[in-house]
Amino acid sequence: MSLIVHRIGPACTIQDKGRVGYLDQGLSRSGAADQLALHEGAALLRQSPELAALEMAGMGGEFEATQSLGIALTGAPMQASIDGAPVVWNASHQIEAGQRLVIGAATRGTYGYLHVSGGIASEAFLGSRSAHLTAKIGSTIQTGDTLPVADGSGVTGMKLNPDDRFSGGVLRVIASFQTPLFDQETLDRFVQTEFRRGSRANRMGMQLDSEGESFAAQGQLNILSEVITPGDIQMTGTGSPFILLPECQTTGGYPRIATVLPCDLPRAAQTPAGGQIRFEFVSLDTATALQTAHNAELARLPMRVEPLVRDPHDIPDLLSYQLIGGMISATD
Amino acid sequence: MTTNTADIFPRISTVGYDGLLVSFADAMAEPSNRAALAFRGAIDAASWNGVVETSASLASTYLRFDPNNLPRTEIQDKVRHLLAQQNWFEAPLPAGRRLWRVPTVYGGELAPQLDEAAAAAGLDSMEAVRRLSDTKVRVLTIGFAPGQPYLGPLGPEFNIPRLKELTPMVPEGALVLAISQFVLFSGPTPTGWRHVGQTAFRCFRPNAPQSFALKPGDEMQFLSVSRDELESIRANNSDGAGGATCEEIAG
Numbered sequence: 001m002s003l004i005v006h007r008i009g010p011a012c013t014i015q016d017k018g019r020v021g022y023l024d025q026g027l028s029r030s031g032a033a034d035q036l037a038l039h040e041g042a043a044l045l046r047q048s049p050e051l052a053a054l055e056m057a058g059m060g061g062e063f064e065a066t067q068s069l070g071i072a073l074t075g076a077p078m079q080a081s082i083d084g085a086p087v088v089w090n091a092s093h094q095i096e097a098g099q100r101l102v103i104g105a106a107t108r109g110t111y112g113y114l115h116v117s118g119g120i121a122s123e124a125f126l127g128s129r130s131a132h133l134t135a136k137i138g139s140t141i142q143t144g145d146t147l148p149v150a151d152g153s154g155v156t157g158m159k160l161n162p163d164d165r166f167s168g169g170v171l172r173v174i175a176s177f178q179t180p181l182f183d184q185e186t187l188d189r190f191v192q193t194e195f196r197r198g199s200r201a202n203r204m205g206m207q208l209d210s211e212g213e214s215f216a217a218q219g220q221l222n223i224l225s226e227v228i229t230p231g232d233i234q235m236t237g238t239g240s241p242f243i244l245l246p247e248c249q250t251t252g253g254y255p256r257i258a259t260v261l262p263c264d265l266p267r268a269a270q271t272p273a274g275g276q277i278r279f280e281f282v283s284l285d286t287a288t289a290l291q292t293a294h295n296a297e298l299a300r301l302p303m304r305v306e307p308l309v310r311d312p313h314d315i316p317d318l319l320s321y322q323l324i325g326g327m328i329s330a331t332d
Numbered sequence: 333m334t335t336n337t338a339d340i341f342p343r344i345s346t347v348g349y350d351g352l353l354v355s356f357a358d359a360m361a362e363p364s365n366r367a368a369l370a371f372r373g374a375i376d377a378a379s380w381n382g383v384v385e386t387s388a389s390l391a392s393t394y395l396r397f398d399p400n401n402l403p404r405t406e407i408q409d410k411v412r413h414l415l416a417q418q419n420w421f422e423a424p425l426p427a428g429r430r431l432w433r434v435p436t437v438y439g440g441e442l443a444p445q446l447d448e449a450a451a452a453a454g455l456d457s458m459e460a461v462r463r464l465s466d467t468k469v470r471v472l473t474i475g476f477a478p479g480q481p482y483l484g485p486l487g488p489e490f491n492i493p494r495l496k497e498l499t500p501m502v503p504e505g506a507l508v509l510a511i512s513q514f515v516l517f518s519g520p521t522p523t524g525w526r527h528v529g530q531t532a533f534r535c536f537r538p539n540a541p542q543s544f545a546l547k548p549g550d551e552m553q554f555l556s557v558s559r560d561e562l563e564s565i566r567a568n569n570s571d572g573a574g575g576a577t578c579e580e581i582a583g
Binding site: 126174224226232250292 | 386404475
């Protein structure tokens with residue numbers, strides 16, 4: 001079973017939860033920029049969040065299934081249609097052999113996800129299917145590629161109503177080992193500043209712009225290179241911050257002012273160019289409570305899925321519509 | 333626990349939400365790298381439940397844990413207790429280390445910044461090559477790019493600063509030098525370090541059974557060869573070994 005790629009945006013890659021255990025070899029985790037989307041897709045298709053999906057940065061593509069297939073669409077909302085009929089985002093759908101799934105540009109946020117029932121079955125490397133472009137592992141998907149799909153009996157015709165995380169907002173951060181390199185005045189100014197996501201952004205990191213002074217640390221140029229984790233907010237030589245993302249370097253010499261909480265990283269990664277961001281420090285105890293609540297939410301996602309109620313006006317040719325597949329019933 | 337900046341080593345601090353850093357110094361030196369490697373080895377050997385991964389950088393040991401299964405106070409107590417077990421600065425290096433001897437062309441078209449590195453070290457080029465080729469260096473840490481080693485320490489004469497202007501691109505296998513360390517590049521990279529040697533050694537071999545050639549603590553020696561010798565190695569380098577030999581280090 002497979003999905004044929006007839007057209008594709010410039011920055012689409014296969015992603016799962018990432019590759020753990022190679023930090024000591026200079027290889028960062030990679031994995032989906034919006035990990036919450038992986039859990040949403042899994043809940044919509046009633047399958048494991050460990051399965052790989054297609055991550056689409058800003059723009060999707062045109063796909064054809066070789067066999068009947070369940071799909072789910074999550075993350076940054078994009079215009080999507082099956083054989084010209086619009087389909088709902090944050091939902092799972094059935095696509096029949098030969099039908100064309102067209103996914104356009106993101107209307108909000110940055111990273112949209114296409115999940116398939118059974119998961120994308122590309123070859124795994126060191127325990128993960130995630131592309132890591134800076135490490136030259138995997139590559140962007142090209143027109144003419146065929147995405148192998150594992151067998152799966154994903155349920156379709158379901159939807160979710162996720163919280164909005166596609167337009168920036170307040171990111172909760174915790175102090176990290178280099179935070180004390182910044183003086184109190186700089187830290188105060190950091191949390192008072194309204195940042196905008198800059199144009200320099202990819203899966204390694206995203207630059208933040210702001211008016212006014214930059215945010216330099218003491219002795220900034222003489223700091224020993226030290227471990228980096230995704231979510232670190234790094235001050236470059238010019239003192240402007242970068243939020244580091246799944247393909248970040250494993251070590252670096254630029255100081256990190258704070259670290260975004262893992263549960264707020266999807267919101268960070270999804271912030272579109274120009275989107276506004278502010279930071280709020282929380283204690284480690286508060287962070288633990290927030291993260292525990294987030295993990296409980298992930299575990300509850302499969303219970304929050306509900307049947308997709310279709311408005312008959314949205315179905316262009318109701319009489320010819322395939323009403324027997326999946327969970328779709330005549331009363332939908 | 334919060335982070336602290338007291339100059340007392342070893343120092344435990346937090347890294348983001350789920351990490352701890354044990355620092356043995358705030359500058360690179362042989363004993364602090366030895367301590368970082370040995371302490372990382374000891375954490376791995378302890379295999380505590382809830383520890384997700386570990387690494388050692390130039391002078392510190394990092395561990396990532398799952399705070400939902402291993403409370404912060406508990407992992408900090410374990411780390412503190414383990415730290416008190418011995419003087420880590422005098423600990424033996426990890427077992428299973430290897431010595432790699434890598435054929436290297438110094439200077440010329442393949443490594444055009446040898447002469448200025450030698451001048452910065454106050455040596456003529458031949459003497460610089462002799463010293464660099466004779467020195468066994470340790471894999472101090474692997475990072476920045478997959479499989480890419482930071483190697484040292486070189487003699488104090490090679491404590492030369494990075495360049496102000498980046499060299500736009502040096503190739504895979506380039507041996508670059510600054511601050512008494514080498515880096516052996518695992519891919520084409522722009523750099524502010526001086527390109528003094530060129531090898532055909534691939535640090536990251538995604539298609540090989542062992543994707544990563546080196547381990548922190550391994551030793552390397554970059555033996556001077558002629559350009560012709562390197563070209564003949566390159567012509568038959570499907571395994572990426574670049575003509576290197578590898579032997580276990582006893583003890």
